[in-house]
Amino acid sequence: MTAELGHLALILAFLISLFQSTAPLIGAQKGWSDWMRSASPAANLQFALVAFAFGALTVGFVTSDFSIKLVAAHSHSAKPMLYKVSGVWGNHEGSLLLWVLILSLFGAMLTWFGRELPAGLKARALAVQGMIGASFLAFMLFTSNPFIRLEFPPLDGKDLNPLLQDPGLAFHPPFLYLGYVGLSMTFSFAAAALIEGRVDAAWARWVRPWALGAWMALTVGIALGSYWAYYELGWGGWWFWDPVENASFMPWLAAAALLHCAIVVEKRDTLKSWTILLAIVAFSLSLAGTFIVRSGLLTSVHAFASDPTRGVFILGMLIASVGGAFTLYAWRAPQLRASGAFQVVSRESALVLNNLLLSVAAAVVFVGTMAPMVREAIDGEKISVGAPFFEMAFTPFMVVLAAILPIGAAMPWKRAKLGATVRKMAPALALAFAVAALVFALQTGRSAMAPVGLGLAAWLVFGALWEVLERCKAGRAPAAETLRRLRNLPRADWGKTIAHAGFGLTVFGISALTAWEVEHIGVMKPGDVQALGGYEFRLETVEREKGPNWEAQTGVFTAMKDGETIGVMRAEKRVYPVQRMPTTEAALDESLTRDLYIVLGDRQQGAEPAWAVRIYVKPFAAWIWIGCLVMAAGGIFSLSDRRWRVGAAAKRRAAPAAAAPAE
Numbered sequence: 001m002t003a004e005l006g007h008l009a010l011i012l013a014f015l016i017s018l019f020q021s022t023a024p025l026i027g028a029q030k031g032w033s034d035w036m037r038s039a040s041p042a043a044n045l046q047f048a049l050v051a052f053a054f055g056a057l058t059v060g061f062v063t064s065d066f067s068i069k070l071v072a073a074h075s076h077s078a079k080p081m082l083y084k085v086s087g088v089w090g091n092h093e094g095s096l097l098l099w100v101l102i103l104s105l106f107g108a109m110l111t112w113f114g115r116e117l118p119a120g121l122k123a124r125a126l127a128v129q130g131m132i133g134a135s136f137l138a139f140m141l142f143t144s145n146p147f148i149r150l151e152f153p154p155l156d157g158k159d160l161n162p163l164l165q166d167p168g169l170a171f172h173p174p175f176l177y178l179g180y181v182g183l184s185m186t187f188s189f190a191a192a193a194l195i196e197g198r199v200d201a202a203w204a205r206w207v208r209p210w211a212l213g214a215w216m217a218l219t220v221g222i223a224l225g226s227y228w229a230y231y232e233l234g235w236g237g238w239w240f241w242d243p244v245e246n247a248s249f250m251p252w253l254a255a256a257a258l259l260h261c262a263i264v265v266e267k268r269d270t271l272k273s274w275t276i277l278l279a280i281v282a283f284s285l286s287l288a289g290t291f292i293v294r295s296g297l298l299t300s301v302h303a304f305a306s307d308p309t310r311g312v313f314i315l316g317m318l319i320a321s322v323g324g325a326f327t328l329y330a331w332r333a334p335q336l337r338a339s340g341a342f343q344v345v346s347r348e349s350a351l352v353l354n355n356l357l358l359s360v361a362a363a364v365v366f367v368g369t370m371a372p373m374v375r376e377a378i379d380g381e382k383i384s385v386g387a388p389f390f391e392m393a394f395t396p397f398m399v400v401l402a403a404i405l406p407i408g409a410a411m412p413w414k415r416a417k418l419g420a421t422v423r424k425m426a427p428a429l430a431l432a433f434a435v436a437a438l439v440f441a442l443q444t445g446r447s448a449m450a451p452v453g454l455g456l457a458a459w460l461v462f463g464a465l466w467e468v469l470e471r472c473k474a475g476r477a478p479a480a481e482t483l484r485r486l487r488n489l490p491r492a493d494w495g496k497t498i499a500h501a502g503f504g505l506t507v508f509g510i511s512a513l514t515a516w517e518v519e520h521i522g523v524m525k526p527g528d529v530q531a532l533g534g535y536e537f538r539l540e541t542v543e544r545e546k547g548p549n550w551e552a553q554t555g556v557f558t559a560m561k562d563g564e565t566i567g568v569m570r571a572e573k574r575v576y577p578v579q580r581m582p583t584t585e586a587a588l589d590e591s592l593t594r595d596l597y598i599v600l601g602d603r604q605q606g607a608e609p610a611w612a613v614r615i616y617v618k619p620f621a622a623w624i625w626i627g628c629l630v631m632a633a634g635g636i637f638s639l640s641d642r643r644w645r646v647g648a649a650a651k652r653r654a655a656p657a658a659a660a661p662a663e
Contacts, residue, residue, distance in 0.1 A: 003068050006056030007147040013049035014137040020130030024123035036123035040111040043126050047108035054101045057146050061088050067153040070146050076159035078549040086170035087160045093146035100136050102181040124192035132184050135317045143310050159578035168228030175221030180286040182214025190279035194328040199272040199336050204265035215255040216635030222248050223628035231586050236616050241390045246369040247289030253362035254282035257355045264351050272336040280325045287318045343415040350408025361397040402456040406463025428466035432459035453511020460504025464497045495638025499631045506627030512620035525610045533617030536560040550574045555600040571600035595621040
């Protein structure tokens with residue numbers, strides 16, 4: 001009965017979404033206040049119904065109700081409880097339900113926190129959100145119903161994909177969906193503004209927290225997915241330019257550009273058309289990622305579906321939403337005139353350059369991701385676009401972005417003098433050059449990747465910190481005055497500093513790992529010792545282990561340095577009997593300065609037992625994900641600023657502000 005009630009809740013939610021997408025829009029056009037107010041209860045009711053349906057499906061997975069087709073196909077009675085719960089979204093139908101749940105949640109949140117919004121803008125935004133919800137609910141009900149019953153239920157299920165039975169994959173999709181769907185809110189606000197024909201500072205102040213929240217969630221989701229691939233898949237890397245990885249990375253780049261562009265609209269009443277365009281493009285890239293994952297165009301551990309019919313449905317949704325939004329944009333763009341003017345050298349110009357670099361970088365990733373699919377659709381020929389293309393085409397834009405970021409953040413609004421700004425940032429620049437020179441001296445004869453990358457990383461971190469100290473007159477005013485100014489800095493400014501420094505930490509980790517990683521691939525017998533990167537690794541034994549729903553061969557290694565044991569590492573090759581699928585569990589010994597990484601391969605033929613082994617020493621790998629978490633923390637700090645939380649200017653303090661807000 002639970003499944004039937006869940007299905008009924010989805011049908012009712014679909015009907016409510018149809019009402020939400022029409023009545024408030026008509027009311028806003030006619031000026032009928034009652035019709036406009038109907039958007040809020042409709043959004044709340046839609047969320048309650050979808051939440052009930054999601055709860056019903058969760059009960060089916062937790063109780064192992066194998067009469068539900070989805071549970072039978074993606075669960076098993078012996079599976080640990082964490083993976084029974086995460087199995088709800090570890091498949092196409094359940095993940096789509098999670099998507100709709102988050103979508104309806106954001107619509108409800110707009111009703112909870114949007115009381116100060118103009119009635120017309122709020123009604124139109126909720127109506128657009130209702131249209132998106134109606135599209136996805138129709139997609140689910142007509143092609144991907146999660147509540148289908150089996151006439152003859154099996155005694156047990158087929159189990160979840162073993163690669164997804166990992167804590168990283170339990171939390172990675174929800175964060176990604178928070179980001180993907182969060183961008184639907186910026187899209188709805190953009191469409192509402194285009195219908196209304198009005199974009200101003202108040203609109204930008206409302207859009208910015210949604211863009212910031214979406215960007216922050218994507219940052220965490222991408223980091224979790226990257227870390228999962230790093231330790232679970234046994235490939236030894238942290239990013240592989242997989243099409244589905246790119247599907248989340250493109251909206252992240254667009255959201256970063258949108259976030260910075262909205263600042264200019266709010267502060268200077270300019271770049272309105274560009275901001276609206278970015279809001280449309282960012283969500284369009286989210287829909288494009290959904291199409292890639294669910295269309296059956298590619299086979300990937302990340303892909304959810306292989307049914308082309310579903311792909312056609314999503315393609316229709318993509319064309320309708322993007323086509324409709326761009327039609328509105330073409331109609332209204334001439335009216336979105338900027339009233340603010342600025343010089344070529346100014347913070348506005350720096351943010352424009354920032355947006356161009358991020359947008360072109362996203363376009364490069366989009367072209368590289370879609371090219372193989374387009375080529376195959378045209379003439380059936382399969383081509384591969386891999387890491388060499390992306391690294392050559394994408395990296396230069398990130399290098400330029402890292403180089404200009406601290407200078408741009410330190411420039412004043414409207415007009416600036418480049419020489420004066422550079423002189424102001426000279427101490428941070430000198431420290432960055434010193435780091436680059438030191439690295440170059442220490443690794444004479446090796447790649448230029450390390451000195452350039454670490455120099456840029458130092459420039460980003462020191463530049464972000466020095467810009468704050470400079471604004472607070474550190475060293476030029478009494479210590480008490482500097483501390484007072486630091487305390488009075490808006491949280492949004494602290495968030496900007498933390499996020500930029502986090503970007504620098506990620507650049508540091510990527511550069512150090514790429515330049516200094518060493519590896520060994522060979523065959524080892526129990527008792528063999530392999531030296532690598534100043535460490536020794538001894539294979540002690542290979543044991544058989546049994547888990548709740550898997551069996552494994554486990555290689556036990558002792559890691560040593562200078563003859564002293566620093567850890568025992570266990571590398572596994574697991575087999576999940578239900579799905580008869582092998583997986584790799586890499587052995588990791590992690591620290592802030594290096595990761596020791598071992599992968600156990602297949603047993604080799606021969607008289608004596610021996611196994612293929614891959615060993616890596618990865619310097620500073622942890623800083624890649626630490627930097628991502630610091631960036632997300634910067635987003636949380638900014639989001640906690642009252643101005644963005646309620647969309648209203650912060651109350652004036654008794655004491656004067658330290659300086660004009662940087663963002």
